[in-house]
């Protein structure tokens with residue numbers, strides 16, 4: 176029996192003889208129980224989401240400016256992919272591949288076409 180059902184049960188048992196104040200308190204208690212149950216459900220979903228992300232995640236390395244992805248299924252001999260946008264990863268959790276900016280704007284090495292941040296050497 177959930178905490179919400181228990182609260183409802185208690186409410187039904189005592190409401191006949193309860194004062195108005197006690198009835199109000201019991202209503203408040205039920206409402207709090209409902210919101211706790213909803214919060215609990217959301218947290219469980221979030222945990223599951225994070226566990227799924229964590230189990231499938233390759234190693235993400237930050238070199239001081241941009242992110243690189245190291246494939247976890249390799250034998251760790253520097254099978255590196257990238258670079259990826261630091262801003263997009265830190266704010267959105269998304270690995271956005273950087274484009275070769277020399278073809279596009281020519282002043283930097285890489286450009287994120289999502290957030291328009293440029294990285295790398297100035298040219």
Ligand SMILES: [Zn+2]
Pocket residue numbers: 260261262263271287288289290291292
């Ligand atoms: Zn970006």
